[in-house]
Amino acid sequence: MPLVGKIALAIFVAFVVWAIVVGALAFFRGVFHQAYRAHLGEPRRERLFLGSLSFFLTLGTVRTITHLIRAGVGPFHDVVRGGQHIHHLVWGILLLLIVGYLWLAQIGTGTRDTSLWAGRITALLFGVGAALTLDEFALWLNLADVYWSPQGRASIRAALFFGSLLSVGVWGGPFLHALTRHALGIQPRATRRTRSAR
Numbered sequence: 001m002p003l004v005g006k007i008a009l010a011i012f013v014a015f016v017v018w019a020i021v022v023g024a025l026a027f028f029r030g031v032f033h034q035a036y037r038a039h040l041g042e043p044r045r046e047r048l049f050l051g052s053l054s055f056f057l058t059l060g061t062v063r064t065i066t067h068l069i070r071a072g073v074g075p076f077h078d079v080v081r082g083g084q085h086i087h088h089l090v091w092g093i094l095l096l097l098i099v100g101y102l103w104l105a106q107i108g109t110g111t112r113d114t115s116l117w118a119g120r121i122t123a124l125l126f127g128v129g130a131a132l133t134l135d136e137f138a139l140w141l142n143l144a145d146v147y148w149s150p151q152g153r154a155s156i157r158a159a160l161f162f163g164s165l166l167s168v169g170v171w172g173g174p175f176l177h178a179l180t181r182h183a184l185g186i187q188p189r190a191t192r193r194t195r196s197a198r
Contacts, residue, residue: 039175054127092132
C-alpha cells in the first residue's frame with residue numbers, strides 16, 4: 001500500500017476510534033441523546049447527518065476491503081457471477097434506485113405523516129449507495145476498470161467532493177463539539193464563567 005494510502009487509512013481508523021470512544025462515553029454518561037436532539041433535532045438535518053455519516057463510513061470500509069482483496073488478506077474476495085466481476089458500483093446504483101423510488105413515493109422524506117425511522121433508514125441507505133457508486137466513479141468516467149491506476153484517483157476526488165457537499169453545515173460541528181465536551185465532562189465556557197463569577 002502506498003504511503004498516502006497508509007496515512008489515509010490511519011486517519012480513518014483514528015476517526016472511527018475517536019467516534020466510538022466519544023460516543024460510548026457520552027452514552028454511558030447519559031448525555032448522548034440530549035446532545036443529539038439539541039443539535040440534530042430537525043428531521044432534515046438529522047437525515048443529512050446520517051447520510052453523511054454512512055457515506056464516509058462506507059467509503060472508508062469499502063476502500064479498506066478492496067485493498068485487502070488486492071493484497072489477498074482475510075476472507076474477502078471479488079464478487080463474480082458467471083466469470084464476470086460485479087463491481088460494488090452495481091450495488092450502489094441499486095441502493096440509490098431503491099432510495100430514490102422510496103423518496104418519490106414520499107417514504108422517509110419527512111413530509112406529511114412519514115415515519116422518522118423510515119427517514120433515518122433511507123438516509124443511511126442513500127449514504128451507503130452513494131459511497132459504493134462514487135468509489136468507482138473513475139470506472140464510469142473512463143468506461144474501463146482503472147481502480148488501481150492513476151486515473152482511479154478521480155474516484156477519490158469525486159467521493160471527497162460529494163461527501164463535502166453532503167456534509168456542509170450538517171456534519172454537526174456543534175453536535176460533535178458538544179458530544180465531546182459532554183462525554184469528557186467539560187463544561188461550556190459560558191457556564192464556567194457564570195459559576196466563577198458567583
